[in-house]
Amino acid sequence: MQVYKAFFRIIQKNRSQIAIYLVVFMVLALLLTNAYTPPQDTDFTKTRFNIAFINEDGDSELVDGLKTYLGENANLVDLPDDPQQLQDALFFRQVVYILRVPKGFTAAMLNGQEVQLEKTIVPDSPSNIYMDLLINKYLNSAQTYFAYLPGLSQDQLVDYLKVDLAEETAVTVISGSSHSANAEKSGYYFNYISYSLFAILILGVCSVMLVFNDTDLKRRNLCSPIRSATMNFQMILGNLSFAVLTWLVLISASFVMYGSYMFTTNGLLLLLNSFIFTLAALSISYLIGNLVKSRGAMSAVANVFALGTSFLSGVFVPQELLGANVLTIASFTPTYWYVKANNEIANAVSFNAGNLQSIFTSMVLVLAFGVAVLGVTLVLIKQRRVEA
Amino acid sequence: MVINVKNLVKRYGDLIALDHFNLEVQEGEILGLLGPNGSGKTTAINCILSLLKYDKGTIEIFDQPMSPDAYDIKRDVGIVMQNVAVFEELTVYENIDYFCGLYIADRQTRKKRVAEAIDFVGLNDFIKFFPKKLSGGLLRRLNIACGIAHQPKLIILDEPTVAVDPQSRNNILEGIQKLNRQGATIIYTSHYMEEVEQIASRIAIMDKGKIIAMGTNEELKKKIKSGEHINLELLNPEDLDLEAIKALPHIISAELTDHQLVVKSGRDKNNLIAILDHLKDQNIAIGKIYSEPPTLNDVFLEITGKELRD
Structure with missing residues (x-):
């Protein structure tokens, strides 16, 4: 294992440079992740819509009761009964719901006849459903009383309804729990470490490959009886060990920050996804390491590649905000699929075949990138074994 | 092999x-x-x-x-x-x-x-x-x-x-x-x-x-014609008749650079005495004399016509 040992001696010689990058990236990742505050909903307030109530049924305690009840749950806006003005009020969202009680409504209700209220609404507004629910609740309760207490006066009915409908349901908001906050923050952190991983792996792997690809040393190694496959195996093993070490350091911060969340399905999937991405990033770093010829080029490639793919793929800017063309280009990089899977994992409240399939498809694509690039690199190395 | x-x-x-x-x-x-x-x-x-x-x-x-x-x-x-x-x-x-x-x-x-x-x-x-x-x-x-x-x-x-x-x-x-x-x-x-x-x-x-x-x-x-090189430091080289030296038997070449005369003889031939006699006859005073065997440079020079050091 001479090559493997030499690999780590070279890494050791470059340890200060790699350590600086590692510390800077981790501090940046921690700062950026903690600076992000996900929205926290801790209060619940019933929404009150503006509605208009037009009564054509004259004096009716039942209708007055309905109006009072609706007034407790919505803002009643006084509007003249003029079709043009009512249309304008809807158009300018002065009101979102206009309820018209037709003449003879109370009498029909008391006689058990089927009767309909007229409503004018803003299309596709959630207020429609809410107001319908309120009105149906009032009228259904009234019908129930009529059915089972036939001699009940309107006064008594409205009193009963008032008491019944005053019942409130306590609402407890649970969406602002620490689990949800951890999901968003950890997703952001894991997205960000793709940049760190890429930059550190390119730097580390390139610094070793530059040494081994030095023309004189390369020729000297080629004169030895070490087989090409053995040499590649030891080199890949060295690279893999370095990559796993880097990955372990980077994910260790996630355990410190998110604690037990990392042992949930979401956390474990994030870890798996980042490990697969590490393999792909390593493979690409190995290719770059076999192409770059100088330390200057190494730093330039590390920065351009790591930053470029991160910007394109939604590490710094959410994928939802990127244009379709950008995302199409980004889909040719493993970072895009890594970030996509990360976002899906972080946003998932529960896992089912549908979202798991999408997540694992992204992971397989990242892995496929890695395998394909490694294949190209090995062919390149083989071709360079003997100079023309 | x-x-x-x-x-x-x-x-x-x-x-x-x-x-x-x-x-x-x-x-x-x-x-x-x-x-x-x-x-x-x-x-x-x-x-x-x-x-x-x-x-x-x-x-x-x-x-x-x-x-x-x-x-x-x-x-x-x-x-x-x-x-x-x-x-x-x-x-x-x-x-x-x-x-x-x-x-x-x-x-x-x-x-x-x-x-x-x-x-x-x-x-x-x-x-x-x-x-x-x-x-x-x-x-x-x-x-x-x-x-x-x-x-x-x-x-x-x-x-x-x-x-x-x-x-x-x-x-x-x-x-x-x-x-x-x-x-x-x-x-x-x-x-x-x-x-x-x-x-x-x-x-x-x-x-x-x-x-x-x-x-x-x-x-x-042994593959080349030239043998030993005789190097002589001449104190009054202006009186030297170089052509006369070249005309001596078994001499392959004679070159004078400043005060330094280099005479190359044929292989296995010794011309030192003859050269010294000739210089004495011409009243040319001699500072230092040394002789050296042919080098690989001579071999290269004779085969290729150029110096190995070129």
């Missing part, structure tokens, strides 16, 4: 780097491959080691065809490259151990061989030094130690003394002879004829990608 190269041709576009190059190296000899810069020595070595593709010809080492995958052959070959090929990140000991480890897996054997190699090149006091801290001579010695630590049967040294001070050069040359006495067959390439003359049991002279002469030092010198 240790090495057998037949009709090796290597082209770089229109340039023929090796032109039907033939070479035979016998077991136990030190073969000096001598030639000016650009004559094809390193190209020939790189082809022999399968580091370079070639257009035509065959190469056999230890009677086996040489190829990039001929690992059994490579196991018994040691190489000291023209450029120092060591890891800057590894110490002297670690470098030698690394290269020895490519050939010898057993840790105990390797430890012993590394210690022997360090002792052989005299780097005992520098084992913990990094290459950057070594002088040019010590660096060359490290390069040699890395090439010979596994104690190969065949050692190829490609200009190992370039940019080395005279003292280190002598140490290196003595070391090579010692390796040969221990049983290694050696190919030594250089453009320094003195080095080759000093250590090689057989010499091959290269020019323009082919071997133009081959034999022992004496055999090569």
Whole structure:
């Protein structure tokens, strides 16, 4: 294992440079992740819509009761009964719901006849459903009383309804729990470490490959009886060990920050996804390491590649905000699929075949990138074994 | 036979780097491959080691065809490259151990061989030094130690003394002879004829990608017409009749530069007395006189018409 040992001696010689990058990236990742505050909903307030109530049924305690009840749950806006003005009020969202009680409504209700209220609404507004629910609740309760207490006066009915409908349901908001906050923050952190991983792996792997690809040393190694496959195996093993070490350091911060969340399905999937991405990033770093010829080029490639793919793929800017063309280009990089899977994992409240399939498809694509690039690199190395 | 190269041709576009190059190296000899810069020595070595593709010809080492995958052959070959090929990140000991480890897996054997190699090149006091801290001579010695630590049967040294001070050069040359006495067959390439003359049991002279002469030092010198060189320092050279000197029997050439007269005689002929008599007759006073045998440069000059040092 001479090559493997030499690999780590070279890494050791470059340890200060790699350590600086590692510390800077981790501090940046921690700062950026903690600076992000996900929205926290801790209060619940019933929404009150503006509605208009037009009564054509004259004096009716039942209708007055309905109006009072609706007034407790919505803002009643006084509007003249003029079709043009009512249309304008809807158009300018002065009101979102206009309820018209037709003449003879109370009498029909008391006689058990089927009767309909007229409503004018803003299309596709959630207020429609809410107001319908309120009105149906009032009228259904009234019908129930009529059915089972036939001699009940309107006064008594409205009193009963008032008491019944005053019942409130306590609402407890649970969406602002620490689990949800951890999901968003950890997703952001894991997205960000793709940049760190890429930059550190390119730097580390390139610094070793530059040494081994030095023309004189390369020729000297080629004169030895070490087989090409053995040499590649030891080199890949060295690279893999370095990559796993880097990955372990980077994910260790996630355990410190998110604690037990990392042992949930979401956390474990994030870890798996980042490990697969590490393999792909390593493979690409190995290719770059076999192409770059100088330390200057190494730093330039590390920065351009790591930053470029991160910007394109939604590490710094959410994928939802990127244009379709950008995302199409980004889909040719493993970072895009890594970030996509990360976002899906972080946003998932529960896992089912549908979202798991999408997540694992992204992971397989990242892995496929890695395998394909490694294949190209090995062919390149083989071709360079003997100079023309 | 240790090495057998037949009709090796290597082209770089229109340039023929090796032109039907033939070479035979016998077991136990030190073969000096001598030639000016650009004559094809390193190209020939790189082809022999399968580091370079070639257009035509065959190469056999230890009677086996040489190829990039001929690992059994490579196991018994040691190489000291023209450029120092060591890891800057590894110490002297670690470098030698690394290269020895490519050939010898057993840790105990390797430890012993590394210690022997360090002792052989005299780097005992520098084992913990990094290459950057070594002088040019010590660096060359490290390069040699890395090439010979596994104690190969065949050692190829490609200009190992370039940019080395005279003292280190002598140490290196003595070391090579010692390796040969221990049983290694050696190919030594250089453009320094003195080095080759000093250590090689057989010499091959290269020019323009082919071997133009081959034999022992004496055999090569016998192939040329000129014999000894007589160098005379003349105190009053203006009185010299140079044509009269050239007209003396067995004189091949006579040249006067400032006060220095160099007369080349035919092989196995001694003209010193005749020249001295002639100068005495012309009343020319003589400062210093010395005579030297023909060199490999004369051999090269006579065959190619140009100086080896050009």
